[in-house]
Amino acid sequence: MWEGKLIVVGITGSIAAYKAVDLVRRLVERGARVRVLMTAAAERFISPVTLRELSRAPVVTDLFAPETAGDVITHVQLGLEAAAFVVAPASADMIGKMANGLADDPVSTTYLVTRAPVIIAPAMNSNMYTHPAVQANIARLRSLGCIFVGPEEGRLASGHRGPGRFSETEKILAAVEQALREREERRGGPAGGAPVGGTAAVAPWAGRKVLVTAGGTREPLDPVRFIGNRSSGKMGLAVAAEALRRGAQVTVVMGTVDEAVKERFLAAARAASPAVVEVERAQEMLRVVMDSGLDQDVVVMAAAVADFRPKTYSVEKIKRVRSGSGTGGGVSGGDGAGSGHGVDGGDPGRQETLVVELVPNPDILATLGRAKVERGMPKPILVGFAAESGDLVSRAREKLARKPGLDLLVANDVRQPGSGFGSDTNAVTVLYPDGRVEPWPLMTKDEVARKLCDLIQDRF
Known part of the structure; x- marks a missing residue:
């Protein structure tokens, strides 16, 4: 499934950018060819050197960067040849650019070029994520066929809790793999499974x-x-x-x-x-x-x-305090009594224990x-x-x-x-x-x- 596939990973300016290191590493381990694109904001959170070493290929950080001038595969070619394009993490700014067709960095430009499946893993403050403008941009991208993974609920870098956490690597990998499978099926290649509703x-x-x-x-x-x-x-x-x-x-x-x-x-x-x-x-x-x-x-x-399962079922809720008859509501074997003793040395009406008989x-x-x-x-x-x-x-x-x-x-x-x-x-x-x-x-x-x-x- 993964061997030799070109997976392009776009990293944007988010505190979760460091987590993309694990994603790139796991993709390489699976046998994929990985190329990394970074925005200028992403470079403030993580060094391209780390990603270059992990991916074993140049990292594109600028549309006109001299360090990639000798790279025969430009960002345009990467978009055309990609088997999947993964934007992870995706900031609110990048989601807005993609939704509105703006292209002024390697990530947003490659998005407009590629016809490969696009998987987006957002990561941002919960107030930003839930803002109507961001939600409208996400809805627009979904309507264009983009696949969203997350974000998750949890504690954010700000210390607050809410939606906005970057999804776990395994979830992103699963989404990429499914997208690759469905792409192959549409092309008549090795299926390994048909999409829901397929022919x-x-x-x-x-x-x-x-x-x-x-x-x-x-x-x-x-x-x-x-x-x-x-x-x-x-x-x-x-x-x-x-x-x-x-x-x-x-x-x-x-x-x-x-x-x-x-x-x-x-x-x-x-x-x-x-x-x-x-x-x-x-x-x-x-x-x-x-x-x-x-x-x-x-x-x-x-x-x-x-x-x-319990041998008998009580039609009424079993009470902590026994009724005058001492019954426990029809549990504990066949006599329906919960066996117990007074608690704290002198409350004969309170059950200390409840015995429930179970049957296979x-x-x-x-x-x-x-x-x-x-x-x-x-x-x-x-x-x-x-x-x-x-x-x-x-x-x-x-x-x-x-x-x-x-x-x-x-x-x-x-x-x-x-x-x-x-x-x-x-x-x-x-x-x-x-x-x-x-x-x-x-x-x-x-x-x-x-x-x-x-x-x-x-x-x-």
């Missing part, structure tokens, strides 16, 4: 039915409380989005997911119209999966399903796998996920052995940096039924989804 000519999964579970489950204890987990749904929805890009007919069984993640997925997938079935409890997810799972070509069980939830992956084996058919291709917290390979092997009909198991250690719930990245290990173990390096969840779909596609 069958670039949709290797056209006609395939795919079911993906995503998010966590909630097992209610009473009308207020539940047992749940920290799953954001990012990994499962990344797989669903990749299957859609490849042209599949996708059903998403969606547990509890981060609302922002859900909204982004639904907005991006609107043209492809995936079927979305929302559930809350493990038993609800089981019913949906078993109703249609065996009719699918692929089932990816990426949801974090609760292993246990159905194993959805194993249940579907057994049904697949009993039917004696190779479909669906069945992929499971395992979130562990130590002894990753040995525990994943045990899980693989317990799951009949499983074709792939994707395991990750949630304690490892960048691999936990809610992160945008993941470092997974793929286990095969024949005993092979394949660790993958830390990458974005979108990249994990693409590699995983490549493995699935090999089994078609």
